[in-house]
Amino acid sequence: MEDVLYLTLLIIAVAFALTVVFIVIVLHRFTKLLRTAGSTLGQVETDMQQTIPELQNTLHQTQVTVDDIGEKLQATDSLFDTAENLGHSVNHINQAIQKTKPTLTSNELEEETKLYVEGIRWSAAASYLYKQWKGANTAAKKTSDSIDQTGKEG
Structure with missing residues (x-):
């Protein structure tokens, strides 16, 4: 046992x-x-330390691009306002023509619509001048920005 x-x-x-x-x-x-x-985690940490600054730079550039797009969209607001005013003018002309169509001759019609046509011409001229002024300001801003960014002043 x-x-x-x-x-x-x-x-x-x-x-x-x-x-x-x-x-x-x-x-x-x-x-x-x-x-x-x-x-592996050490390598990932090293890679992340290199990637994060690049990602921050990309985000900054994206923000600058979005701001630039916003400014350009605001610049087109006047164009759309002018187009809206033009549409209103055409609508008023059409209404005037419809009201007075049977009784007006072509010379009288020209006299009636002359004010509206002048308004459209002045609107187009104002829009053109605004675009020229805005373009000059944008060019001046870009020039001053590029000078500021060189870092070689003084």
Whole structure:
């Protein structure tokens, strides 16, 4: 009976030793995995330190582009206002023609619409002058901006 007890203890000891060896192997592999993950995260951190300034620069350039688009859209507001005024003028001319169509001769019609035609001409001239003025201001601003950005003053 004693032999069976010793044999049982031997089997338990061998099983325990195998379990310990298995746990050591698993822990060793887990350690290698953690080292590899740490190395990879270190590389990712280095890459992110290089990428973040580039991303910030891109965002800044995007903001400048969006601001520029906003300014250009505001510059077109006067054009659309002029087109709206032109549409109103044409509508008023049409209404005047419809009201007086049977009774006016062509000379009288010209006299009636002369004021509207003059208004359209002055609107077109004002729009042209505004565009020229806006273009000159934009060119001057770009010139001053490019001078400021060189960093070679004084």
